[in-house]
Amino acid sequence: MFILSYWFSRLVAADPGRKRFKTASKATISVITAVVIMLIVLKAAGSSQITAAILAGVIGLMGILVVNDETTKAKKVTTGLVALSSAVSLGIGSFLSRYGQAENVFLVLLVFLSFYLQKFGIRYFSLSMVAFMSFYFASILHVTFSQLPWLLAGVIVGACCAFIYNFVIFKDRPANVLRSSMKSFHIQVNLVLDLIIELIQKKQIEPAQIKQYNRNIKKLAEYARVASEELGNTDPHDIWPGVTAEQMRLYVFDTVMLLQTYSPAIRKLSELKAFNHFDIQQLLLKLVESIREAEVLNENPTHSLTDAAQHLQELRQKLSELEPQDKRYKDWLYLIRRIETISNHVIDEAYELQQAIVKQEKQPQKEVEEKEDEEDNDEEKGLKPSTKKSIQAVITAVATLIFGSFLSPSHQYWALLAGYLVLLGTETIGSTFVKAVQRSVGTLLGAAVGFVVASFVSPGILEITLLFICVFMAFYFFPITYSFMSFWITMMLAFMYDMLLGGISESLLLARVLDTVVGVGIGLAVSALVFPKKTRDKITDTSVEYVAALKEFVHTYLHRFTKQYAFANLADKGMELEKKLKQLHVDSDPIIKGFVGRSRLQQFLTVFTAINYYAKHLVASSTRNQAFYKEAEFHGVVKEVEEKVASNFTQLEKALRGERGTYVYTIEDVRQKIEQSLDYFDTSVQSRNLQHLQLLHNIYYVWKINQSVVHLAKELGAEEISSED
Structure with missing residues (x-):
């Protein structure tokens, strides 16, 4: 069931x-x-x-x-x-x-x-x-x-x-699209929460369960991106009075962050036998179940967030009873605290949404200082990409017309169409190769299945119905995979030929498949020989774009600590980083699916994924509204961190482009200065100590990001130096 x-x-x-x-x-x-x-x-x-x-x-x-x-x-x-x-x-x-x-x-x-x-x-x-x-x-x-x-x-x-x-x-109807997007998002959230409940209840977690969980988390991240994009087109106040786009984005972001935190934490808790502590297991189960049952966007929810808040408080109470120094708990207590912290963010954001809906008051949007788009005045040397692509297309067209006239004179344009479509929407040799394979495989399977089905179906209402079903399926699956679209389109053509020609022959479908293979082959060859764009060059470009966006993201985050009225809409910037990381994975896909050099690229992507994870923690920071430090001493520390990290981002961009003589700062000595300045025994500086601890907490993941950046840069040949140098 x-x-x-x-x-x-x-x-x-x-x-x-x-x-x-x-x-x-x-x-x-x-x-x-x-x-x-x-x-x-x-x-x-x-x-x-x-x-x-x-x-x-x-x-x-x-x-x-x-x-x-x-x-x-x-x-x-x-x-x-x-x-x-x-x-x-x-x-x-x-x-x-x-x-x-x-x-x-x-x-x-x-x-x-x-x-x-x-x-x-x-x-x-x-x-x-x-x-x-x-x-x-x-x-x-x-x-x-x-x-x-x-x-x-x-x-x-x-x-x-x-x-x-x-x-x-x-x-x-943008409002309907946003409503449906949030519904899909919540359904996927509940599916993931169901899997989490299973993981908590299991005495031993199987690898298959982890894979299933990770697949669902990837889907959830995709649904979150869709919902975030729709929030840019539609004011949620029109659907849920009182709710702002900023509140909704932050809620979506926190929810994804929570569920991404659960998996590694629960897996580690299971390995450390933490669930042998019955109270902890039951409290976590109650917390997750209450979050799953909450109806956040319902004006009259049957399951409020009160239960979730109550179970969270019970978990906190239990944590306060456990001594961190106790050997039985010290290895896993921090994991429970991590779950508790992120769960608190989600419940708070969900509660704000519910209260906004109940009050139905139009909330003023915070004014965010937007940078005007700087016009790129740098003229690209040589031919522009559109010109290069059109020249590739012309050469492909001429070649396919010549080959098509020899292969099948009566259908010489089939090869042309295949070559034309395989170049459409592809930027690199690798992406063209993937699309060529997908089209060839889809056409081959579609021709085979279409021939078999058409041979059993007489021309009439049934065949016409099947033809229109093929049209629907082709364009329903098109955003998912090109091979599916090719499969259904070829099946549709098989039915169409059967109706128009009074029957379909094996030679006709074989000619269709052969022309397709020749067409995509010529298109692939031209993309590889004429103005070729290597897949690794595209990966480099996308990586540099990601690092540039990350640099701005971290600057915005640190800027809040030295500017009293600085407002940072980190949820939007976090979603933008997520999109760029997704594009990086898409651009890397041709190499990942191959065999040459994929191991090093996978390690490269793993580090970028880790950086993105740390960046999400900055968004989920407990001091997301106002984090201004009044003391000049703190300003100096934050400014030093900001300058060194910004320099590291710049150096990583250069290293990614293949430039030599790059260098990166570790900034561990800055962290040590803050930690060593703490005086736990002097009561006269307790307030100052508290600010030091808060600063360490707030920029902990900035250090994690910097460590990853330093690691990547060193892998690319950069020299590591101390921040004092």
């Missing part, structure tokens, strides 16, 4: 904000509506131009998927221009069809423009993409002027369907 409940919750939470479901549904329904309307019109007119109905479906699909402008108004304009772009492309295609190679020249030109115009904005890419696909459609069907009127009618029908579903029936 638990397994069924777990997988049901897993399915519900799998699509934060239901974005994938909404996009796939819109695309599928738009295709169905456009095709049906066009078939009705054709039948009423007594025409047999079924290609017009297919084109209507294609435009209905692309009008949903390629229109990605920032504002709704801009999206509406682009949707109208999609119809114009398609119509012009079809007209040119029908005109050039009589001039042989002129058709191929224009197709190559469209390939160039679709990549080159990306630098001017997403709209130009969308229009070029539609023009390319429309011309591709006209070329493979050898459209003539006599067919053009019905095809133009299909374009209009498809664009109208896309417009209606995008902006009328399924128009964007």
Whole structure:
């Protein structure tokens, strides 16, 4: 029963904000509506131009998927221009069809423009993409002027369907997306808490349980990023009156931090037999269960946070009874205190949210000093990335057209399309290789399954239904994995060929697979030989960006100790660091999945992950609102730490770029100065001692970050020196 409940919750939470479901549904329904309307019109007119109905479906699909402008108004304009772009492309295609190679020249030109115009904005890419696909459609069907009127009618029908579903029936409702995102987040939180309860109850934790827990934590971090992004688009006050975006972000951040803290702590507690202490085990169970049952965003919660606060207090009371010096407890008592501290943050943030919802008062947003984006005036030497990519695309297009004409003259554009798509959205040789493999494998499996299924299904309602299911599945899984999309698209094409040609042959599907492999192979070869961007170079760029963001993050954190009215929105900056770390893992994926050099890169990523973990602890610090120190002595210490750590970040950036002569500070001597200045026996300086201890506590994880930075820099050849040098 638990397994069924777990997988049901897993399915519900799998699509934060239901974005994938909404996009796939819109695309599928738009295709169905456009095709049906066009078939009705054709039948009423007594025409047999079924290609017009297919084109209507294609435009209905692309009008949903390629229109990605920032504002709704801009999206509406682009949707109208999609119809114009398609119509012009079809007209040119029908005109050039009589001039042989002129058709191929224009197709190559469209390939160039679709990549080159990306630098001017997403709209130009969308229009070029539609023009390319429309011309591709006209070329493979050898459209003539006599067919053009019905095809133009299909374009209009498809664009109208896309417009209606995008902006009328399924128009964007940011509030609903945020609500769904938070629901998915809470479902995933409860799934992780269920796993934690299992870990606490187990006498011995199995490796499989740890793996399952880590997988769910990764998913939770992804859901937290989605929710944080939606908070940038929607004011939560519109859904939960009284709640600010800042409060919500901090609550989300603290919750993820809590659950990331639980796993290593509980695993260590289990190893040290801490759960043999029955009271500790039961108190932790009660605390976790009460947090799981709390309904934070419910105006009238059936389970309030009172129980969680009460169990937390009971845990504190128990901790106060245990002597840290006692040999039975000293090895694991600090772990319980760590859980208690982070749990306290989550309960406090959740309680603030509940109280804000109950009071329903509009809270003033704190003014955060934002830096104006500095314009990058440094002109990039040589050709710009968009120009390089468009040249790669042109060479790929020409090569695939040549090879395609020899492999399958009747379907020479299949290889071109495969090569075009494998270059789309890839920056490095490694990412192109991964996408090429995914497309080849997806196409091969899709062709095999599609052929088998089509052979058992007669053309009719069932096959049409399966075709539309394939459309939905392709675009539902597209954000997850490209191979899944290729699989479903190839299955859809198998059904389409079966209906249009009255049957499907093995030779046709084999030609489809072969052309795909040749196309992606040529695209990969061109990306490796013409203006190649090495995967490691991209990893270096992303790493430098992460270190720069981390430098600003730590500066903001330390700045609060010397500036009385400094406000630091560390939750937002923490989420930004999380995004950059995610991108670093994505960029590293091609090497991690390979065999050459992955061991050192994995160690490199482990250190960056540890740094990110320490940075989260800074956000979860107990002094997150006001941490100003009045004494000048403290200002000097903090300033010295800030300068040395900032220098280390700069030196690490240089080391990552391969520069020599870099150096880093350990700053351990600064820490020793603070610790040695403590005088526990002089009652006249107790207040000063307390501030020293508080300072040590507040910047403990700054030292942990600096240790990791020093370690990375030394691995890259930097020299370690004392901060006094």
